[in-house]
Amino acid sequence: MSSLFRWSSAKVALLVLGMTAAIISPIVISTPASSQNTVPSPTPSATPSPTSTTNLSDVSSDYWARPFIQALADNNVIAGFPDGTYRPNQPVTRAEFAALIQKAFNNQNRVRQLSAGGFSDVPAGYWAASAIQQAYETGFLAGYPGNVFRPNQEIPRVQGIVALSSGLGLTGGDTSTLTTYYNDASAIPNYAVGSVAAATVGNLVVNYPDVKQLNPQQSLTRAEAAALLYQALVKQGRVQPIASNLPASQYVVAGTPTSTDIVSLAASSSSFTTLTSLLKTAGLTDILQQPGPYTVFAPTNDAFAALPAATLQQLEQPENREALIKILRYHVVPGAVTASQLSAGELKTDEGRPVNIKIDSANNQVAVNNARVIQADVKASNGVIHAINQVLIPPDVNISQLNQPPTGSTTPDVNVGRSTRGGRSYIGVGGNIGLSGNDTALSDGNFTVISKLGLTNYLSLRPSVIFGDDTIFLVPVTLDFSPSRAGSVGERTYTISPYIGAGVAIEANLDTDIGLLLTGGVDVPLGSKLTLTGGVNAAFLDDTDVGLQLGIGYNF
Secondary structure: OOOOOOOOOHHHHHHHHHHHHHHHOOOOOOOOOHHHOOOOOOOOOOOOOOOOOOOOOOOOOOOOOHHHHHHHHHOOOOOOOOOOOOOOOOEOEHHHHHHHHHHHOOOOOOOOOOOOOOOOOOOOOOOOHHHHHHHHHOOOOOOEOOOEOOOOOEOEHHHHHHHHHHHOOOOOOOHHHHHHHOOOHHHOOHHHHHHHHHHHHOOOOEOOOOOOOOOOOOEOEHHHHHHHHHHHHHHOOOOOOOOOOOHHHHHEOOOOOOOOOHHHHHHOOOOOHHHHHHHHHHOOHHHHOOOOOEEEEEEOHHHHHOOOOOHHHHHOOHHHHHHHHHHHHOOEEEOOOOHHHOOOEEEEOOOOOEEEEEEEOOOOEEEEOOEEEEEEEEEEOOEEEEEEOOOOOOOOOOHHHHHOOOOOOOOOOOOOOEOEOOEOOEEEEEEEEEEEOOOOHHHOOEEEEEEEEEOOOOEEEOOEEEOOOOOEEEEEEEEEOOOEEEEEEOOEEEEEEEEEEEEEEEEOOOOOEEEEEEEEEEEEEOOOOEEEEEEEEEEEOOOEEEEEEEEEEEEO
16 A cells, blocks of 8 residues: 555645635626625615606606606706706717716726726717726726727617626526517627627616617617616616506516515615525515515615624524524514604514614614615515615624534534535536546546535535546545525526535555545535535545546435
């Protein structure tokens, strides 16, 4: 037998750690741009009401795009001309569209940087220079070959749709089904097909007067620009969809049916993914989808991220489910209470304990305990949502105790084949890609059988075998981490569950060899039945072999 646990050079260890870090990074399923992950802005906040304050003389009450235009005008996203008109049928230039994007999505993250000289046809003193730079750097608009932007060119409808789809990082949509939505789908340029498909399933596209006529190369009008911008804000969860009883709603291309209950609205917003996940963990989604009505003070993702370290992971554990339910119910108030109906004082929650409402009339702000309402009156079919910037903790819940180890017996609850905090146990097949070495099948491209057997909430045994000329058995014990959000494909959000560990590698040939094994990777649940997995393995035998193992497992 060869030397047991023979170590190679430090370079191999660094390679393993580097590959593991790369795999653990959320690149398994990513969105084209992360710029959509923003905290809801106070503006715009809702579909226009009959008491709108902005009066545009040429946008009559029965004009097809009035609900879109009026909502954005009331919230200073769009503006009329000095003579009090909006000129809804006037074409929009690329510079004007960049200015509209800057107003509507001022909080978007920058995903690229414009070169120091900028576009050659956009002088530093040009009125829309800053808007064009921001629209470019946030991923909405791009230039043309030759480093030009063409600011005075009328923007085609398809470019406007592609810009919003790109800036919001939309993915998904079957390009082969575009003909079912648009009679002129063949006129969509090749570069835009994927973006138009994603925008369609995201319900961004608005077509007037014929909902099935896209007119992709036709110049975008100011009315159409307002409609597209409004639907993009709906997709972000910053405004509610146009009411179905308004004529304007019939021109929205319904790529995906929309639900308007509290849970569905929260799930449709990139700002409430943590809240939506916790509602599912606590088993409260069915309750908040009932007729109600309810008022929900909804913490954003940033609010949950601001909790003390490890608190969120602890709340997801079964032993803390009661505390999680208490916390979530403390954010729910029976009845639909709009911001204008809130008054200073105590307001009883569904948890049975009151929250303290504070009204700052001078600054038009509402506070709940120490949390500030950052977006009010997101109306749902069964109530209303007020987004808040902090998580409300009921007085009988001590979150600092959640981070402490449980008292009593310290013996872990070992149950072979159980689920861990990283997901279900599974068995499956895959392939191995050799990265370095030449001693075993781990260093070559070979077929592999994989498995995960949960032991405790944190630990798993992951035996696998890689078949080849020098078949090798890998038997690591891994520390499984809680899942984190990786990205979305269409309307579906995926998570990744990293793991890292060590064990033994057994080379099965005439001269059986045993060595140290280091491993690390991620699991990606694809549903209740399947898990996609990928990891890097390094076996220290006569030589040091490193391989990348990819596979799919059947959950049990």
